[in-house]
Amino acid sequence: MTVDTMAEEGHRTDTAAEAPDMPEWDVSRYGPLRERLVILPRSQRSCTLVQPADLDRLLDLAQADPEEHLPYWAELWPSGIALADALLLDPSPIHGQRVLELGCGLGLTAIAALWAGAQLIATDYSAEALWLTRWNCSRNTGRVPDLFRMNWRRPSEQLARLIGSSSIPVILAADVLYEDRDVEPLLRLVEHLLAPGGLLWLAEPGRRTATTFIERLRQKGWSDEVATWSGPWPDAGDTAVVVAVHRLRRPRR
């Protein structure tokens, strides 16, 4: 893969790290945090997540961002819930495995992956998302994943060195395909990192961009096994959302 030399600020923590202090959360800038109980629809496992309470404030801050990075990391998405649930219903593909998550958000999928015994590297371009993932994972599982700040539009040399090409057996991603500009970078990244025969476990709520992405993989010989989740979701506005959880398997060669 061609990787830009434009290095991202990578920061890692040790998997066996001690419980972290409260994340460096700047209340005066981002507003207060709130706690919520999440119950996964099928496995019925529950966890408590910390998330920003004032999303409007984060949206106002995002208007100044030249890349228009909206604070989607601050919300709880049905796809993250469905993928977390799917991992707990069948932990065998990730148990004891090196697993990479793209776009970890608040860390719900990461919590489930740790419960399922994965050796997880959680990534996001938002430092705030990584803090919250660290906090939420520690609080619920007593462990924290390795955390790496990475923009998949400009994956860094550092990430390529850290992970190595074709070396990850499983990649997790929940609701990361909602902008057309992300299809090509995500295809390149996944094809660079995932081992032959490896699994991309992707949850998506039927967005066109995700359909395009999946179709591109199918054309390259990837297989796709799909299960659907229809909630119940914690947010009333999501009632009609149906999430497809894809197990996309890369051909061996």
Ligand SMILES: C[S@@+](CC[C@H](N)C(=O)[O-])C[C@H]1O[C@@H](n2cnc3c(N)ncnc32)[C@H](O)[C@@H]1O
């Ligand atoms: C819709 S949210 C989903 C969050 C979480 N996976 C879930 O399902 O709850 C998309 C996530 O991808 C991250 N993200 C978006 N664009 C990104 C990029 N170019 N590089 C890395 N992360 C990105 C966002 O910060 C956010 O955490």
